[in-house]
Amino acid sequence: MEARRILRSTAVRGAESVLKIGNDNEGQGMSLYAVVDPATGDVVKEYPTATDEQIEAALAGAAKAFKDWSKTTTVAQRAELIRKVADLHNERKDELGAIIQREMGKPLDQSIGEVEFSASIYEFYADNAEKFLADEPIDLLDGEGSALIRRSPVGVLLGIMPWNYPYYQVARFAGPNLVLGNTIVLKHAPQCPESAAALQQIFLDAGYPEGAYVNVYATNEQIAEAIADPRVQGVSLTGSERAGAAVAEIAGRNLKKVVLELGGSDPFIVLSSDDLDATVDAAVDGRFENTGQACNAAKRIIVTENIYDQFVDKFTKKVLAKGEGLAPLSSVAAAERLEDQVKKVVADGATLTSEGERKGAFFPPGVLTGVSPDKPSAREELFGPVATVYKVASEEEAVELANDTPFGLGSYVFTTDSEQAKRVADKIEAGMVFVNAVGAEGAELPFGGVKRSGFGRELGRFGIDEFVNKKLIRIAG
Numbered sequence: 001m002e003a004r005r006i007l008r009s010t011a012v013r014g015a016e017s018v019l020k021i022g023n024d025n026e027g028q029g030m031s032l033y034a035v036v037d038p039a040t041g042d043v044v045k046e047y048p049t050a051t052d053e054q055i056e057a058a059l060a061g062a063a064k065a066f067k068d069w070s071k072t073t074t075v076a077q078r079a080e081l082i083r084k085v086a087d088l089h090n091e092r093k094d095e096l097g098a099i100i101q102r103e104m105g106k107p108l109d110q111s112i113g114e115v116e117f118s119a120s121i122y123e124f125y126a127d128n129a130e131k132f133l134a135d136e137p138i139d140l141l142d143g144e145g146s147a148l149i150r151r152s153p154v155g156v157l158l159g160i161m162p163w164n165y166p167y168y169q170v171a172r173f174a175g176p177n178l179v180l181g182n183t184i185v186l187k188h189a190p191q192c193p194e195s196a197a198a199l200q201q202i203f204l205d206a207g208y209p210e211g212a213y214v215n216v217y218a219t220n221e222q223i224a225e226a227i228a229d230p231r232v233q234g235v236s237l238t239g240s241e242r243a244g245a246a247v248a249e250i251a252g253r254n255l256k257k258v259v260l261e262l263g264g265s266d267p268f269i270v271l272s273s274d275d276l277d278a279t280v281d282a283a284v285d286g287r288f289e290n291t292g293q294a295c296n297a298a299k300r301i302i303v304t305e306n307i308y309d310q311f312v313d314k315f316t317k318k319v320l321a322k323g324e325g326l327a328p329l330s331s332v333a334a335a336e337r338l339e340d341q342v343k344k345v346v347a348d349g350a351t352l353t354s355e356g357e358r359k360g361a362f363f364p365p366g367v368l369t370g371v372s373p374d375k376p377s378a379r380e381e382l383f384g385p386v387a388t389v390y391k392v393a394s395e396e397e398a399v400e401l402a403n404d405t406p407f408g409l410g411s412y413v414f415t416t417d418s419e420q421a422k423r424v425a426d427k428i429e430a431g432m433v434f435v436n437a438v439g440a441e442g443a444e445l446p447f448g449g450v451k452r453s454g455f456g457r458e459l460g461r462f463g464i465d466e467f468v469n470k471k472l473i474r475i476a477g
Contacts (some may be wrong), residue, residue: 015187016412025228033193033217038105038328038361047193050217055226062209063181063231069209070153070181078179084206086122089115089167092202099195100166104330105361106290117443118171124443127466129179132464144477151400152469153181154448158226160247162239163189163330164293170199172447173236174213176464181232183211185226187218191331217272228254235469236325237261238295259456259466261295261448263381264409267402268298269424271395271415279414283387284322286367286412286438291327293334294387295453296410298438301389302398308391315354316367319387328361331385335363338384341377342366345388348375353388357425381407395424403429409439410450412438431457 031046045087050058070078089096097111100128106114125132138147157271161169166188170352176185188196198217215452227250237247238261251258273279288296303311329335339358345368346352354366365385371378373390382388392398402411410432413424425433430447441447441459448457456466 021178029316032219034393035103035188035194036331038331041332041360045194045328046134047197050222052222055216055218055222058214058216059156059226059229061232062185062214063211065209066153066155066183067182069212069425070183073128073181075179075181078101078181079126082122082129082175082179085125086119086126086200088202088206089119090196093119094331096167096195096198100192100200101194102325103166103195104163105328107327108229110290114165114168118167119221119461121168121171121443122175125179126173128461129464132461136474144462145475146477147472147474150471150473151465152471153177154467154469155182156231157184157467158223158232158235159181159184159186160235160237160239160243161186161188161192162297163192164290166195167199168204169238172463174255176215176297176458177467178208180464180468184213184231186213186215187223188215189217190277193217198456199326224250227251227256230254232256234258236456236458240381244454257467259448259458260454261409261456261458262452262454263407264295264297264449264453265299265379265405265407266296266412267405267412267428268301268412269398269402269414269421270301270303270307271398271424272304272417273307273414274411274416276307276314277333278311278351280311280318282412282438284314284318284412287387287400288319288322288326289387289439290386291329291363293330293383296432296441296447298412299388300405301387302392302401303389304394304395305391312367312369312389315387315389319365319367319385320353320355321443322365322385323355326365326385329363330361334383337362338363338382338386341380341382342368344377344380345371345375348372348377352386379406385388395420399424399427403427406452407449408451409453410434431445462467 032049033047035044037044093112093115096115097108100111101108133151135150140147157174196215203213204291226232234257235247235251236259237244241262244260244262246257268283283294283301336356350368350371352366352368354364357363363384368388371388406429411428412428413421413435415421421435446457446460446462
């Protein structure tokens, strides 16, 4: 008991900020985990927060499953299990889509699309696991014999997920790691308990043993303690900078590896266009997918002065036209935060073009121009349907402005000059650059950032290489 008390007091330092990635119910007199329909504000259902005993059972079960299940199954067998997870996503996509529409307001077509994309991620790892995890020979420089790298799992992993993509975020973490043989304890955002339960059921129905994938409705303090628990070998978090810093602090103190995907303020650079309408459409799509609530959305539109006026005119008209039928933000609290941020930007001298006012969680789309990059408000991530448009005089100025941010997640470059595209892509300080395309993410493409957008990669070949023991086996001649 004394050891547990010391562990708790040590781990909980900083825990107040660990999970500030979606807890909009706090202080409203309801359970920490609850489905609150953002369109109506109605509490659909509350879920009981986990007891300390339940958290202990989850960790113990995951540790046992790692020792038993992962050591007695082959990569091929685990690949077939994850393929069943993909199949169940596709079979249940309508039901799963309706769940997250209730939880965080995402339009139903986008919700179902997220389920389908998640299924494709599981399928990707089912198809490629044996290739990705095959022994890797090393050519010896001296001596006889052989050497190789053998990839193996490390143990129990803790996942801390946000609300904006409840299935996709889990897929890109759980897919590769379950195929590898790690086991997972998953703490979802407090406003996504129904989708969290639906995912737990999918893994059980697919044939995973108890403990291989465990959902927990944990508190901040319980998660801080779990990070410090010696049975947990790594932590993956997608969320805010504050949450990332708090998790990394506790993990670092306990010598745990972390993967962090944090905020973004992605530039959308327009240097030239032979079809301005199409480029404007791409900018609108890049900014407004998921009602603008995406870490890698095109948040800062940077346009060269020779086409700036035309672009802003067309872009603003299309943005304002999205007002009718635009989905609500994930919660009233999220809309209130965005409203406060926009007011600060306007107070700092920017011009907001918008129609209507915020009504509950519904936020009118808008365009900010005349923003001073030097103001503190310009350096914040706007998580919602508001775009910022800047005018620049040259390619060099565009790159300088694109990099003038504490974030470095994704970026977009639109140009008719292929050499310019390569040149600018090389200069941008970000984890991802998309040229003349938005929505071009894929299961095979690594996802992640630099600077305050975090570190580590998910998806693709690199996503399975984060929480892995790359064991050297050297055999003498």
